Amino acid sequence: MTTVPISNIRNFSIVAHIDHGKSTLADRLIQMTGGLSDREMAGKEQVLDSMDIERERGITIKAQTVRLAYKAKDGKDYIFNLMDTPGHVDFAYEVSRSLAACEGSLLVVDASQGVEAQTLANVYQALDNNHEIVPVLNKVDLPAAEPEKVKQQIEDVIGIDASDAVMISAKTGLGVADVLEAIVTRLPPPKGDRDATLKALLVDSWYDVYLGVVVLIRVVDGVMKKGSRVRMMGTGAAYDIERVGFFTPKMTQVDELGPGEIGFITAAIKEVADTRVGDTITDDRKPVTEMLPGFKPAIPVVFCGLFPVDADDFETLRAAMGKLRLNDASFSFEMETSAALGFGFRCGFLGLLHLEIIQERLSREFDLNLIATAPSVIYKMKLNDGTEIEIHNPIDMPDVVKIAEIQEPWIEATILTPDEYLGSVLKLCQDRRGSQKELTYVGSRAMVKYDLPLNEVVFDFYDRLKSVSKGYASFDYHLTDYKPADLVKMQILVNNEPVDALSMLVHRTRAEGRGRAMVEKMKDLIPPHMFQIPIQAAIGGKVIARETVRALRKDVTAKCYGGDITRKRKLLEKQKEGKKKMRQFGKVDIPQEAFIAALKVDS
Numbered sequence: 062m063t064t065v066p067i068s069n070i071r072n073f074s075i076v077a078h079i080d081h082g083k084s085t086l087a088d089r090l091i092q093m094t095g096g097l098s099d100r101e102m103a104g105k106e107q108v109l110d111s112m113d114i115e116r117e118r119g120i121t122i123k124a125q126t127v128r129l130a131y132k133a134k135d136g137k138d139y140i141f142n143l144m145d146t147p148g149h150v151d152f153a154y155e156v157s158r159s160l161a162a163c164e165g166s167l168l169v170v171d172a173s174q175g176v177e178a179q180t181l182a183n184v185y186q187a188l189d190n191n192h193e194i195v196p197v198l199n200k201v202d203l204p205a206a207e208p209e210k211v212k213q214q215i216e217d218v219i220g221i222d223a224s225d226a227v228m229i230s231a232k233t234g235l236g237v238a239d240v241l242e243a244i245v246t247r248l249p250p251p252k253g254d255r256d257a258t259l260k261a262l263l264v265d266s267w268y269d270v271y272l273g274v275v276v277l278i279r280v281v282d283g284v285m286k287k288g289s290r291v292r293m294m295g296t297g298a299a300y301d302i303e304r305v306g307f308f309t310p311k312m313t314q315v316d317e318l319g320p321g322e323i324g325f326i327t328a329a330i331k332e333v334a335d336t337r338v339g340d341t342i343t344d345d346r347k348p349v350t351e352m353l354p355g356f357k358p359a360i361p362v363v364f365c366g367l368f369p370v371d372a373d374d375f376e377t378l379r380a381a382m383g384k385l386r387l388n389d390a391s392f393s394f395e396m397e398t399s400a401a402l403g404f405g406f407r408c409g410f411l412g413l414l415h416l417e418i419i420q421e422r423l424s425r426e427f428d429l430n431l432i433a434t435a436p437s438v439i440y441k442m443k444l445n446d447g448t449e450i451e452i453h454n455p456i457d458m459p460d461v462v463k464i465a466e467i468q469e470p471w472i473e474a475t476i477l478t479p480d481e482y483l484g485s486v487l488k489l490c491q492d493r494r495g496s497q498k499e500l501t502y503v504g505s506r507a508m509v510k511y512d513l514p515l516n517e518v519v520f521d522f523y524d525r526l527k528s529v530s531k532g533y534a535s536f537d538y539h540l541t542d543y544k545p546a547d548l549v550k551m552q553i554l555v556n557n558e559p560v561d562a563l564s565m566l567v568h569r570t571r572a573e574g575r576g577r578a579m580v581e582k583m584k585d586l587i588p589p590h591m592f593q594i595p596i597q598a599a600i601g602g603k604v605i606a607r608e609t610v611r612a613l614r615k616d617v618t619a620k621c622y623g624g625d626i627t628r629k630r631k632l633l634e635k636q637k638e639g640k641k642k643m644r645q646f647g648k649v650d651i652p653q654e655a656f657i658a659a660l661k662v663d664s
């Protein structure tokens with residue numbers, strides 16, 4: 062691959078709403094610049110989405126970068142570094158750090174759909190990073206495409222000039238050549254001083270089975286050389302650089318990366334946790350004095366307990382989580398025990414989608430059968446003695462008489478929806494204790510901004526939103542602040558004993574509805590025992606809902622008395638098999654389905 066002057070480098074990202082065609086365009090760009098042969102492209106549905114689940118769910122999770130070589134119409138050779146960014150709201154943090162390593166963005170908007178919630182969120186982040194932006198209208202091959210209308214929308218809603226938007230079909234390849242030219246002529250080259258001391262941004266890191274920890278960097282000043290000794294300023298650790306290179310998307314090794322370049326390094330780094338994303342990498346012998354601005358760390362906001370259905374799987378679960386964490390520093394877990402569910406882990410996630418992805422990977426890649434407890438957020442509590450604590454597990458909540466005030470996190474949500482579903486969307490937000498801030502129109506679609514408690518959003522809000530809008534509404538949010546809330550701890554009692562895994566913090570006004578729904582579900586799923594079993598929902602000592610599982614009338618072996626002993630044994634064996642799928646709770650056996658159903662109820 063040719064080396065070029067810094068003025069011929071272009072570093073850019075593609076920002077888009079999910080499904081607007083970011084990956085398809087990225088693949089086209091790779092294909093047209095010869096990064097991969099047609100044959101290699103054919104074998105890979107979407108080259109940038111490397112993880113199986115990403116491909117199946119059609120979402121991009123891990124930011125990746127490819128280097129492309131392009132000969133422009135001006136006859137000069139250019140190097141493009143294309144940074145992939147995830148499109149989903151939970152991973153906004155990964156978007157922001159990819160953007161910090163680039164000078165420009167292609168804003169891809171589906172010409173048949175128009176601007177969506179994540180288009181806005183992502184493009185504002187790009188503008189915050191002082192990016193030059195080239196609007197690209199994709200899917201113009203579709204009969205429903207309305208490029209002129211969408212151009213107007215981009216100007217009205219985002220406030221950037223869209224008159225020169227590039228019209229393309231990433232699918233057929235139409236117009237993609239113009240995108241390549243626009244990258245050269247409309248995006249700025251990076252700035253940097255080759256003779257200055259090495260200063261590089263640690264953009265990302267991940268674990269590779271063959272290479273160990275791979276670190277993605279953007280060189281700002283100086284040169285990153287193979288064999289040199291560098292220092293990570295944030296952690297203070299020093300390393301000898303073993304490999305330097307980039308992806309085309311195939312891994313290619315070189316001797317050095319100069320200013321403005323993006324690529325990877327490897328060294329004897331043991332764990333991903335030893336690298337701090339956003340850190341500044343410099344020369345160990347003559348370090349720079351000032352660090353790069355860096356990023357805010359990604360903090361988990363949603364928590365839940367994950368327990369193996371089969372207690373024998375506990376160690377497998379621990380090992381599996383350890384493996385996943387190797388490549389996902391934003392996923393955290395610590396051991397937890399529950400009287401009802403046994404040994405498991407309390408886990409922290411960036412959001413609900415992140416939770417779902419981890420859960421799915423655990424069950425699919427590690428063949429684990431899991432029970433997840435209700436998702437919770439971080440509550441702040443002021444105690445009467447003046448101390449302040451943070452709670453992310455309802456079990457840890459102190460006695461109510463000790464609590465002076467409970468605060469819960471709030472978000473600002475932006476929702477775009479076709480007009481006909483606006484009523485249902487507003488009702489949903491209202492039902493979730495939301496307060497409306499703004500209602501405007503973007504073409505024929507309504508854009509609403511709502512303040513909502515995160516506690517109500519982690520509880521199936523996204524699913525409900527999709528269902529009330531037949532999948533048409535789009536949603537994005539960011540955390541705003543903590544506000545005092547009238548929250549209570551609701552417990553579920555089975556046979557008069559509280560089931561710890563089913564405790565949750567809910568708003569007082571919603572406790573009864575939620576409690577009633579839970580006990581009803583459990584009643585249907587707990588099999589009759591020899592005695593009657595009360596199932597109750599309670600706040601403190603006060604029962605707010607109750608159901609009863611009636612006592613069993615027949616003994617399974619009764620009809621075998623005096624009869625065939627093998628038949629009797631068979632029946633008992635069968636019963637034992639069934640028991641394996643139960644949780645012994647006091648004198649009661651609770652089937653897993655009952656837990657799962659109780660935790661899934663929609664109030």
Ligand SMILES: Nc1nc2c(ncn2[C@@H]2O[C@H](COP(=O)(O)OP(=O)(O)OP(=O)(O)O)[C@@H](O)[C@H]2O)c(=O)[nH]1
Pocket residue numbers: 077078079080081082083084085086119120121147148149199200201202203229230231232233
């Ligand atoms: N008709 C048509 N379909 C397209 C075009 N570009 C992409 N698509 C289709 O739109 C769907 C979404 O495209 P992707 O490239 O996966 O979208 P994405 O924005 O990368 O989605 P995420 O990875 O989830 O962020 C796919 O089914 C593509 O085949 C186009 O120009 N025309």
